[in-house]
Amino acid sequence: MTRHLISLITPVHRDGVAHLADTHRSLISQDLPAGWEWEWLVQEDGDDVHAAEHIPPDPRIRIAQSRRGGPHVARTVALGRSMGSLIKTLDADDRLSAGALARDIAVMEQHPHIGWTTSAVLDLMPDGELLAFDGDPADGPIERGSVLAHWTTHRRPQVHPATMCARRTLVMALGGWMALPASGDTGLLLGLDALAVGWFISEPGLHYRQHAGQITTDARHSHGPEWEARMAVIGEHARALHALVTGPVPL
Template sequence: MTERLLSIVTPVYGPSARFLPEAYKSLLDQDLPDGWTWEWLVQEDGDDVGAANHLPTDDPRIRISKSRRGGPQVARTVAFGRSRGSLIKVVDADDLLPAGTLHRDITVLTEHSEVGWTTSRVLDLLEDGSTRGFDMDPPEGVLTSGSVLDHWKQHRRAQVHPATLCARRELVALLGGWLALPASGDTGLLLGLDALSNGWFIPEVGMMYRLHEHQITRHPHHSTGEEWEARMNVMRERAEALHAWIQRN
């Protein structure tokens, strides 16, 4: 592990590779606290992705690798296995980071030792270029351990967006990375982090979440049916088991 290094984890498959130049530009626009730098773990999910065709070859911070097709959750976890940073940041290939995002994440986690992870406000980026907000943002500050699970059990939706997560490395390692599910593995990670530690909500926009036709969230099984029920059950049961284990020990 390297202190003062932020590892950015990005899964990419064929249709999303074309968005990589915009994601890279948004990384170049970031400023970091003194002494900090970032590395970008771009993980190709399967064959014929061609991420290198969309990114410069002369930036040593970009580290591209390929793994067999397993979906974005598996690709994120493999990328985590290649990372070296003390903090782990989620950025999908089709999303954008507004200026200041990484600085805010690092500042919270270095100034608040009781906090293990951060999330931020999100704006959906629609295909026509317009944006819309996320409607459940909590107040700025500490998200007490267990509060995300309580909200999720009531609404089947977290009050914060898992695509904006930045977390301490040891917590991601304790959870084994992302849940290996067809979808919702990032929500599973969020619920696991919520069991292990307090979080922190940053009210400034920390993600432009691009909506497009190739997203897995557009699959008909994403929000209904037997697969959806199974995904919800896995996330709930693991989160509840983690909370119970911590309380007993």
Template sequence: MRRRIIVVTAVHAPSARFLPDAHASLTRQELPDGWEWHWVIQEDGTSGEVARYVPDDARVTFRQGRPGGPGVARTIALAQADGEYVKVLDADDQLPPGTLARDLAALEGDRGIGWATSRVLDLLPDGSTAGFDGDPEPGPIERGAVLDFWKAHDFLAQVHPATLFVRRDLLLALGGWMALPASEDTGLLLALNAVSRGWFSAEVGLLYRKWPGQATGQASHTDAAERAARMAVVEARARRLADLNWRYPGMD
């Protein structure tokens, strides 16, 4: 019996044109014998403008639904997640070769690791890439470490939530992504780190496309009042989970 990694992508009409590039990056992934990937693309809406960009591939499932933001789209996509692991891939991003195999090895090798992240490069409009300073040391990330760093660095985590690879049962136990207009992926990352150890790979695991239409580039994303509210609820959730002292099974 083959085992599956479910790749989950939320998409809306402006970013749909990048889906073929994301698909190409998936086809370049090599997995151990007995493993396969299944790509679940969930449109955040029913525009009629996304379907033509969805690859004709038996490994791809496309669904639509009423709009609620990327967190809602990813969470509803979990209805199609019939695998042991879930990998996030935003519609406008790409996975470098080897990414899925490294993520899988980290979690298969240690039941006490609940999730994995990796190094990111920005993919600029001219095709060049740009990296970042300040990545953590490769290897395990202890419980609470992401929240501590995030709080001390103006709500910027040291690992990128767009690179997340996570055990499906843990993701479901936390309810999927947060019901926020933005930062829903950061909220999930901090919640995961509150209840389980993670992993960071120093190898590049994501090409993060920078383009004018991306949601994080819009003025609404940096509205001060909304940002403060988002950060407050993200922090409160993570701290309450830590206070409960529930730990993912397999941890000491």
């Protein structure tokens, strides 16, 4: 494992591969601090995805295939192939904004007690317009338990899980992403919140693409028996971790 390596993890399924080239362009345009490199773990979720047809050959990019299990199972499989000391989420239909990785790395290097970061997001609309929204926390530390407190009240996290960057030790301690058909990234975020102080970066780090094919458009994403079950297990998982952790966790 290389100390100065950040691993970006991207699940992609057959119907979601169309935007992968745009995601790739946003990654290769990133400027990293001296001594840092990135690797991109693209995990094909199921058969007939053909991600390599959308990405030029690059030794920093490693594509693999696993049986269809949903995006969060695919992320965790890709985690097993990663080597970085930092783990970064990157969805196949989103774009990193300029400087996003450098800002994540800078926080982790300057604040050794910080376990994870998230950042502001701009919604990328179908016509290309970028839209901001209100409600973000202030730039700086997010004290342990803050994300759970907000989620308990609103049933949504106060920061966007699609922008997560975390220390490898924490992600591994949590077993990667929760194996859910949706909201597995929220489950990991609340787990990180239980174990370590986070940091919110107010400068937008992601262009979050809004389109008809994203899983959040499924009616079951935000209501119904499946939603209730997902929320129950995410909440109980986070509360159990908080109950177990009584002091700072060494990173």
